[in-house]
């Protein structure tokens with residue numbers, strides 16, 4: 001190879017490296033801003049208009065872990081713990097019994113915001129939720145709108161649970177970089 005070709009190769013590499021470091025994608029990620037979201041999730045499985053419905057029961061009806069159960073939800077999200085407090089969005093997706101030893105769900109959902117600064121934006125969460133644990137952590141795997149490039153995690157704590165009906169209110173603390 002001639003010296004001219006080597007020099008050209010060297011310059012191409014320098015330019016490519018600079019683009020990787022300072023290109024639009026890299027700068028978006030390094031300038032990511034942290035956001036903390038706090039709201040309440042209402043899982044209503046009872047009554048005339050449930051917002052979470054069981055589409056498949058556990059194949060073994062006596063299963064203590066509910067292994068194999070699938071629920072689809074369009075659950076209300078509110079600012080405060082009361083279901084009548086101002087709405088902030090909906091949690092749309094599913095949770096299914098995927099642990100044979102205990103009640104443990106695979107939960108896959110979009111948090112669809114309908115008010116405030118994040119109205120129209122969504123966050124995608126996918127993770128394990130053991131509803132009887134005091135604190136559950138779910139990864140935030142992406143987002144849209146104001147939450148493009150989102151990465152983060154959500155901490156879930158049961159605020160209220162009705163053993164008779166199965167209805168529950170869960171406190172969400174979501175931390176995202178976007």
Ligand SMILES: *[C@@H]1O[C@H](CO)[C@@H](O)[C@H](O)[C@H]1NC(C)=O
Nearest residue numbers: 087113114115116117119120
């Ligand atoms: C959210 O955005 C939609 C569409 O732009 C709008 O119709 C609605 O009024 C907004 N909601 C709130 C609470 O700001």
